[in-house]
Amino acid sequence: MINNFKIYYFISISSLLFSLFLPVNLIGASEKTYENIKPGFSFEGPMGTFDRAQLRRGYQVYREVCASCHSMKQLSFRNLVQPGGPEYTEADAKVFAADYTIIDGFDDYGDPIERSRILSDSFPSPFENKEAAKASNNGAYPPDLSLIVKARSGGYNYIYSLLQGYSLVTPTNLELSDSLSFNPWFPGSGIAMIQPLYDESVEYEDGTTPTIDQMSKDVTAFLAWASEPEMEERKRLGFIVMSFLIIFVLLMYFTTRRLWSEVH
Amino acid sequence: MSDTIDDDKPTRRDFLYITTGAFGAVGVASVAWPLIDQLNPDASVKAVSSIEVDISSIEPGSFLKIAWRGKPVYIRRRTEEEIILAEKDDNESLPDPQKDSERVQNKEWLIVLGVCTHLGCIPIANQGDYEGWFCPCHGSHYDISGRIRKGPAPTNLEVPPYQFVNENLIKIG
Amino acid sequence: MASDYQYEPKYSLTKWLDTRLPLIRFTSEHVLQFPTPKNLNYFWTFGFILTMCLVTQIITGIILAMHYAPTTLNAFDSIEHIMRNVNYGWLIRYMHSNGASMFFLAVFIHMFRGLYYGSYKEPREVIWILGCIIYFLMIMTAFMGYVLPWGQMSFWAATVIINLVGALPIIGDTLTQLLLGGFAVDNPTLNRFFSLHYLLPFIIFGVVLLHIWALHVPGNNNPIGISVQGKQDTVSFHPYYTIKDFFAYTVFLVLFCYFIFYNPNILGHADNYIEADPMVTPAHIVPEWYLLPFYAILRAVPDKLTGVLLMFGSIAVLFFLPWLDSAKVRSARYRPIYKYFFVLFFIDCLMLGYLGGVVPEGIYLLLSRICTIYYFAFFFVVMPLLSRFETTKPIPIGISNPTLSKDILTAE
Numbered sequence: 125m126i127n128n129f130k131i132y133y134f135i136s137i138s139s140l141l142f143s144l145f146l147p148v149n150l151i152g153a154s155e156k157t158y159e160n161i162k163p164g165f166s167f168e169g170p171m172g173t174f175d176r177a178q179l180r181r182g183y184q185v186y187r188e189v190c191a192s193c194h195s196m197k198q199l200s201f202r203n204l205v206q207p208g209g210p211e212y213t214e215a216d217a218k219v220f221a222a223d224y225t226i227i228d229g230f231d232d233y234g235d236p237i238e239r240s241r242i243l244s245d246s247f248p249s250p251f252e253n254k255e256a257a258k259a260s261n262n263g264a265y266p267p268d269l270s271l272i273v274k275a276r277s278g279g280y281n282y283i284y285s286l287l288q289g290y291s292l293v294t295p296t297n298l299e300l301s302d303s304l305s306f307n308p309w310f311p312g313s314g315i316a317m318i319q320p321l322y323d324e325s326v327e328y329e330d331g332t333t334p335t336i337d338q339m340s341k342d343v344t345a346f347l348a349w350a351s352e353p354e355m356e357e358r359k360r361l362g363f364i365v366m367s368f369l370i371i372f373v374l375l376m377y378f379t380t381r382r383l384w385s386e387v388h
Numbered sequence: 389m390s391d392t393i394d395d396d397k398p399t400r401r402d403f404l405y406i407t408t409g410a411f412g413a414v415g416v417a418s419v420a421w422p423l424i425d426q427l428n429p430d431a432s433v434k435a436v437s438s439i440e441v442d443i444s445s446i447e448p449g450s451f452l453k454i455a456w457r458g459k460p461v462y463i464r465r466r467t468e469e470e471i472i473l474a475e476k477d478d479n480e481s482l483p484d485p486q487k488d489s490e491r492v493q494n495k496e497w498l499i500v501l502g503v504c505t506h507l508g509c510i511p512i513a514n515q516g517d518y519e520g521w522f523c524p525c526h527g528s529h530y531d532i533s534g535r536i537r538k539g540p541a542p543t544n545l546e547v548p549p550y551q552f553v554n555e556n557l558i559k560i561g
Numbered sequence: 562m563a564s565d566y567q568y569e570p571k572y573s574l575t576k577w578l579d580t581r582l583p584l585i586r587f588t589s590e591h592v593l594q595f596p597t598p599k600n601l602n603y604f605w606t607f608g609f610i611l612t613m614c615l616v617t618q619i620i621t622g623i624i625l626a627m628h629y630a631p632t633t634l635n636a637f638d639s640i641e642h643i644m645r646n647v648n649y650g651w652l653i654r655y656m657h658s659n660g661a662s663m664f665f666l667a668v669f670i671h672m673f674r675g676l677y678y679g680s681y682k683e684p685r686e687v688i689w690i691l692g693c694i695i696y697f698l699m700i701m702t703a704f705m706g707y708v709l710p711w712g713q714m715s716f717w718a719a720t721v722i723i724n725l726v727g728a729l730p731i732i733g734d735t736l737t738q739l740l741l742g743g744f745a746v747d748n749p750t751l752n753r754f755f756s757l758h759y760l761l762p763f764i765i766f767g768v769v770l771l772h773i774w775a776l777h778v779p780g781n782n783n784p785i786g787i788s789v790q791g792k793q794d795t796v797s798f799h800p801y802y803t804i805k806d807f808f809a810y811t812v813f814l815v816l817f818c819y820f821i822f823y824n825p826n827i828l829g830h831a832d833n834y835i836e837a838d839p840m841v842t843p844a845h846i847v848p849e850w851y852l853l854p855f856y857a858i859l860r861a862v863p864d865k866l867t868g869v870l871l872m873f874g875s876i877a878v879l880f881f882l883p884w885l886d887s888a889k890v891r892s893a894r895y896r897p898i899y900k901y902f903f904v905l906f907f908i909d910c911l912m913l914g915y916l917g918g919v920v921p922e923g924i925y926l927l928l929s930r931i932c933t934i935y936y937f938a939f940f941f942v943v944m945p946l947l948s949r950f951e952t953t954k955p956i957p958i959g960i961s962n963p964t965l966s967k968d969i970l971t972a973e
Binding site for chain 3: 422423425426427428431432433550
């Protein structure tokens with residue numbers, strides 16, 4: 125006799141599994157925008173890791189292009205040295221830090237003391253405060269980039285698509301305010317940020333050809349690391365934990381079955 | 389009885405149970421570790437656990453007082469006379485005998501933790517009967533090598549781990 | 562049902578303890594030897610799974626509280642400090658955030674088990690009501706916990722939900738200000754939510770103890786819904802159900818660990834990684850997935866007050882379940898018509914969850930209304946009617962006895 129409840133097992137488990145694969149943007153569905161381009165990154169997938177050289181190129185793009193408007197308050201120069209990221213040497217990261225100053229304490233007259241930044245200091249902000257940032261950018265606040273990949277539902281594919289999306293020609297029938305640039309990946313198709321990357325905006329230290337596409341990929345990878353610096357460690361631990369659990373589940377299954385074989 | 393001899397041999401069933409139990413114990417221990425390790429100093433604390441100090445602007449006979457790991461550290465540039473005095477006192481009867489040369493890497497520079505070894509107050513520089521420090525809390529006197537000379541403190545002022553990165557820069561911690 | 566085994570302290574220390582505080586005796590009777598029906602299926606393992614979820618949330622929560630700063634100025638940064646600086650901070654944070662989702666997944670399965678097998682019926686009404694209290698406390702705890710990271714969704718979900726209180730006539734505005742500690746969600750709100758979020762789980766723990774105590778009076782229900790008739794129907798809880806429960810928990814852990822290590826943010830909302838800004842509203846304010854069905858019910862009705870009353874009513878109706886469904890047959894296995902409506906109800910809940918996440922316009926609004934109507938109709942129309950008029954299938958005589966009751970009748 126078939127136990128009827130098995131059907132409900134099936135329904136409940138399959139609907140739960142189905143819901144796992146619902147596209148994320150169904151929850152809080154937004155207006156239709158272009159599908160994000162998926163160029164493929166080394167850190168995708170359960171075994172993905174960052175490409176150190178790419179992260180370094182990405183940091184160079186951030187520092188030379190983006191940092192003039194975008195802060196990254198959650199990052200410190202020592203993060204550039206730690207494992208799992210660009211992994212610069214301490215000496216190199218100290219040089220990056222020393223390019224900037226910071227107010228640290230007050231002297232005997234009550235005046236602020238300004239000194240060079242060191243590894244333990246955070247990345248500098250280009251503006252004193254949010255209002256100054258807005259004033260310099262037509263009233264639009266350039267968001268802090270520390271978490272930008274996690275803070276956008278399209279993730280790193282959205283960031284990449286946005287960055288290389290300026291190359292599209294503005295359609296003639298579209299009314300856009302003067303202060304906005306056409307970018308169909310941005311909700312509303314008009315973005316306040318002017319095109320940030322042009323071919324050869326940056327001269328890469330490792331000699332890679334700096335096309336818009338290359339720089340978009342590199343800085344996206346860097347931003348993905350900045351949002352999730354623990355990613356490599358997380359996936360590494362995940363592998364160990366899942367392997368352990370699979371074996372443990374099997375052991376528990378056989379234990380349970382052996383134990384219950386005496387009942388009835 | 390023959391039963392007991394069979395019971396002594398671990399059966400296949402027991403092996404399964406033992407293996408499962410062992411896996412379970414390993415699992416519990418592995419989960420417990422991160423929960424305990426989070427109490428240890430985090431990365432932002434460890435980042436400032438060592439500091440680099442520029443000593444180029446300190447004149448002989450003067451000192452710099454900086455914070456390291458939440459405590460004051462005295463960096464004193466000693467004059468010739470002070471060095472001679474410190475070494476001469478090696479032979480005095482000291483509550484905590486230590487040669488001056490054991491307490492400095494470069495005779496000109498004395499670096500000590502500004503924490504009295506009695507009960508933790510901060511001794512005041514350039515005071516006391518021994519050209520060194522005086523702790524106002526219970527009257528401990530330290531000399532120009534940071535050694536305890538008079539008073540209730542049991543040991544000399546602690547010398548923190550440090551190294552000269554170059555002649556103008558020391559790294560403490 | 563008394564079992565053969567009686568606890569007898571063997572050592573002088575245990576004898577001493579037994580006459581002063583019978584902890585070991587209690588554990589022996591209520592955990593180890595407790596007679597449990599031998600035919601329980603895996604839906605019965607979720608009680609243990611839920612206990613482990615509560616323990617996990619409490620432990621990870623206490624640790625997070627060691628590093629979190631509950632002020633509007635520092636909250637968001639303190640979470641990033643946990644994620645980036647604290648040793649294994651990212652792991653503990655993701656355990657806590659995904660643990661909340663797993664907690665609700667488990668509680669939904671646990672509740673649907675109760676609905677299907679009639680675990681709320683006589684004599685288990687109080688167990689069910691205590692369970693409803695736990696569920697409500699869980700919702701309160703989760704709501705307040707979501708505010709603590711002080712992201713955009715934290716702030717705006719709090720604003721929307723607390724402002725609903727303003728819909729209550731006469732006392733609405735005063736009550737809203739009382740809850741907020743001000744005129745809008747701000748530092749006083751955050752601070753008190755932190756305090757209460759820390760407190761409520763321990764109250765949940767207390768109600769869980771009452772829930773288990775109430776369960777141990779009649780003993781567990783079972784898939785065929787027939788009461789236990791003797792020792793032949795039960796086995797001792799240990800080792801049969803301790804091991805089976807633990808096995809089910811390890812399977813549950815596989816799903817939990819998949820989320821933590823490979824997809825820790827998929828159940829959340831990207832906007833919560835943007836620091837709260839009282840001057841900017843997100844494009845679409847949505848709560849966490851486990852609150853979406855209630856959000857759908859709230860927005861199905863155009864009138865604010867009715868929406869609020871229906872939303873709270875959808876939870877309140879659960880408390881009255883034992884009296885709405887008074888059918889004598891417990892398990893839906895033998896109630897074919899009820900089973901049909903139950904499946905519809907399950908699908909209805911899934912639909913409401915989906916609808917809570919989309920903008921309530923056009924076809925979605927219509928569907929929300931249909932699903933809300935069916936939700937309440939299931940409790941207020943279907944159940945009472947079926948209690949009166951359903952012809953059930955013949956039920957077995959006993960757990961160990963496969964004879965059906967109808968065979969006894971025809972044999973006579």
